[in-house]
Each structure stands twice: as C-alpha cells, then as structure tokens.
Amino acid sequence: MIITDVRVKVFHTETRKHADSAGHAHPGPVHKVQMALLTVVAEDGTEGHCFSPPQIVRPHVIEKSVKTVLIGANAFDREKLWQGLAHWQRGSAAQLTDRTLAIVDCALWDLAGKALGLPVHKLIGAYRDKVPAYGSIMCGDELENGLATPEDYGRFAETLVKRGYKGIKLHTWMPPVSWSPNVKMDIKACAAVREAVGPDIDLMLDAYHWYSRTDALELGKGLEKLGFAWFEEPMDEASMSSYAWLSEQLSMPVLGPESASGKNFTRAEWIKHGACDILRTGVHDVGGITPALKTMRMAEGFGMNCEVHGNGAPNLIVTAVSNNCKWYERGLLHPFLEYDDGVDYLNSLPDPMDDDGYVHLSDRPGIGEDINFEHIDANLVS
Ligand SMILES: O=C(O)[C@H](O)[C@@H](O)[C@@H](O)C(=O)NO
Numbered sequence: 001m002i003i004t005d006v007r008v009k010v011f012h013t014e015t016r017k018h019a020d021s022a023g024h025a026h027p028g029p030v031h032k033v034q035m036a037l038l039t040v041v042a043e044d045g046t047e048g049h050c051f052s053p054p055q056i057v058r059p060h061v062i063e064k065s066v067k068t069v070l071i072g073a074n075a076f077d078r079e080k081l082w083q084g085l086a087h088w089q090r091g092s093a094a095q096l097t098d099r100t101l102a103i104v105d106c107a108l109w110d111l112a113g114k115a116l117g118l119p120v121h122k123l124i125g126a127y128r129d130k131v132p133a134y135g136s137i138m139c140g141d142e143l144e145n146g147l148a149t150p151e152d153y154g155r156f157a158e159t160l161v162k163r164g165y166k167g168i169k170l171h172t173w174m175p176p177v178s179w180s181p182n183v184k185m186d187i188k189a190c191a192a193v194r195e196a197v198g199p200d201i202d203l204m205l206d207a208y209h210w211y212s213r214t215d216a217l218e219l220g221k222g223l224e225k226l227g228f229a230w231f232e233e234p235m236d237e238a239s240m241s242s243y244a245w246l247s248e249q250l251s252m253p254v255l256g257p258e259s260a261s262g263k264n265f266t267r268a269e270w271i272k273h274g275a276c277d278i279l280r281t282g283v284h285d286v287g288g289i290t291p292a293l294k295t296m297r298m299a300e301g302f303g304m305n306c307e308v309h310g311n312g313a314p315n316l317i318v319t320a321v322s323n324n325c326k327w328y329e330r331g332l333l334h335p336f337l338e339y340d341d342g343v344d345y346l347n348s349l350p351d352p353m354d355d356d357g358y359v360h361l362s363d364r365p366g367i368g369e370d371i372n373f374e375h376i377d378a379n380l381v382s
C-alpha cells in the first residue's frame with residue numbers, strides 16, 4: 001500500500017467561535033474562517049483524511065518534510081513514518097510541530113481503516129463502543145447571561161445535567177477578562193456549580209494556567225471542600241516541580257500535563273516525578289493517535305488513569321480503546337452556542353451523545369468522520 005501523494009485543500013467554514021487575545025474561544029457573531037483537509041493518497045486510490053487549521057499543514061511543511069517522509073513509503077508503516085517525522089522535527093527550525101505530526105498520523109490511521117473496512121477503534125482493539133462524556137465549559141467571559149458570574153455557571157451546569165452529562169469541567173475567568181485571574185471568584189463559580197448539580201455529578205476545574213504555587217494551593221484547597229474530581233493546569237506546566245509540590249500538598253487529584261511539549265516522553269517524566277495523580281494526553285498535544293496510545297498504555301502500567309484532552313473523532317477513538325480513561329471531553333460549551341448543531345463540513349456529529357451522557361463511536365471505516373465533500377469543494381480557498 002504505497003503512498004503516492006499528500007494533498008491539502010483549504011476551504012471556508014462558518015463558525016460562531018471567536019478566539020480572544022489569549023487564544024481562548026468565546027461565542028460571537030457568525031463569521032467565516034479557513035479550515036484545511038489533509039489527504040494521504042495510496043497507490044490503489046484509498047484516501048486517508050484529517051482536518052487541520054491551515055497553518056499546521058501549510059505548503060512549506062508539507063513539501064519539505066511530510067512528503068519527503070511519506071511519498072513512496074508503505075501507508076501501513078505508521079510507527080516508522082511517525083518516527084521519521086519526529087526525527088525531522090529537530091532540524092526543521094521549529095517549523096514541523098507536534099500538531100502537524102498529529103494530523104498526518106490521524107490521516108494514516110483513517111487510510112488504514114478505510115483500506116481494511118474497519119473503524120479505527122476496532123482496528124486498534126476496542127475496549128468499548130460508547131464513552132461517558134463530561135461537558136467542558138468555555139472560559140468565563142463578561143457577556144450578560146453568558147459566563148460572567150458564578151450564578152451563570154450554576155445555571156448552565158443545570159442545563160448540562162438535563163442534557164445528560166454526568167461530568168462537568170469549568171474553565172473559569174482568564175485574561176483578557178478585566179478582573180481575572182481571581183482565585184476567590186474561581187472558587188465561587190465552582191461552589192455555584194456544586195450547589196446547582198448536587199453531589200453525584202463529577203466536577204473538574206481547568207484553571208488559569210499561570211497561578212503561583214500559593215494561589216494554586218489556595219484554589220486546590222477550595223476544590224477539595226467541594227469534592228472536585230480533578231484539578232487541571234493551574235500553573236505553568238513547564239514547572240514540573242511545582243506540580244510535584246502541589247500534588248504533595250493536596251489530597252484531591254492533580255491532572256496533567258496538557259500543554260507541555262515533549263510528547264509521551266514528557267508524560268513519562270511527570271509520572272516518574274510524581275507531578276500528577278492522573279496523567280493527560282491528547283492527539284493534537286502529543287503528535288497523534290500513535291503517541292497518545294503510548295502515553296495511555298504507559299499510565300496503565302503505573303496504575304494511573306490518563307484523561308484525553310479535546311473533542312473530535314481521533315480523541316474519542318483513544319478513549320474508546322482504553323480502560324484507564326474515564327471520560328471523553330465534549331466541548332467547548334457555552335449557553336449561547338448549540339454544540340449539537342455541529343459544523344458545516346461534516347454531515348453528522350463525530351461525537352453524538354445520548355440522553356444518558358454517552359458518546360457513541362461511529363462504525364464507519366476509518367476515524368469515523370462523515371465528511372461533507374460538497375461543502376469543501378463549494379467553498380475552496382485553495
Ligand atoms: O486553554 C484552552 O484553550 C482551553 O482550556 C482548551 O485547551 C480546552 O480544550 C482545555 O484545556 N481542555 O482541557
């Protein structure tokens with residue numbers, strides 16, 4: 001199954017999500033943004049696809065490194081191709097990132113599934129066909145009746161429980177919100193949610209990512225009193241020793257790393273140094289499904305759970321093939337947005353959730369996305 005081409009289509013899609021100056025998503029008016037579809041083509045015409053922000057699969061990266069490694073190689077040699085791309089990174093002047101590796105790796109898994117007529121979670125070896133989801137709420141804002149007050153969070157949490165979620169994660173207020181970050185307000189929002197949903201819903205907090213050790217400790221102590229299930233990214237994850245210190249100080253689980261670079265290797269160090277109680281991986285954070293599986297299996301060997309960062313078909317697959325991962329992160333959610341409306345370049349949701357809060361895996365061959373090729377071809381940018 002020799003790879004003969006790697007193609008990228010850039011197209012317009014409409015969204016109501018807007019990124020703030022710190023890169024966090026918030027709701028706003030409908031606007032057009034660009035999205036890309038990377039396609040790996042095999043000699044028999046089989047195609048593997050993965051969606052990506054256009055800059056991650058820009059021509060320089062595809063022509064200089066991705067095509068150099070992939071063209072002429074066997075499409076089923078995913079480990080060899082992933083290692084080849086990873087070794088290209090060192091000499092790429094930081095142009096070839098883990099995000100690009102992730103897109104290529106997912107497209108290769110998609111191609112393998114389509115070639116063999118199997119959903120990827122079955123190809124890997126499924127543990128389950130449905131996964132409980134937690135509702136992952138957007139960062140706080142200053143929008144009236146949005147996520148501007150602790151009461152707003154409480155009200156929204158009630159609607160999420162009615163929708164079927166059995167777990168809820170808050171992202172609280174972060175700059176550019178004028179008065180944030182604020183530990184006491186974070187605790188008030190978490191208390192309002194606990195009050196609104198009662199004791200049987202799992203609650204988690206993904207906090208401002210640059211608190212000091214003492215601020216993070218004050219916040220963590222507050223979460224302990226509220227019975228939160230985990231405490232996520234309250235400090236700069238580059239300081240692994242701060243996380244080892246915080247994990248020692250708190251009885252509640254500390255989870256990470258999400259955004260730290262270094263793929264599964266960094267996550268091995270976090271386990272070795274006791275920097276977290278629950279490990280974290282994510283297809284787009286560690287460079288693909290391939291290294292996300294390595295991280296998940298490594299955690300299992302230490303008796304640790306490993307929670308997957310982010311929504312989407314590839315992340316859902318990693319949760320479905322693992323017995324040491326409790327949740328699928330479904331989001332990001334906001335009172336002003338209807339997550340179940342999906343996106344215009346997919347004909348159906350990649351993560352449909354039933355009324356009991358379970359997300360069901362697709363039995364479609366490949367990673368399971370129901371791509372709207374007509375939309376893509378009718379809205380091409382390049
Ligand atoms: O920092 C962000 O942009 C959001 O928190 C985002 O990454 C969110 O998906 C997250 O952290 N989930 O855990």
Ligand SMILES: [Mg+2]
Nearest residue numbers: 206232233258
């Ligand atoms: Mg997070």
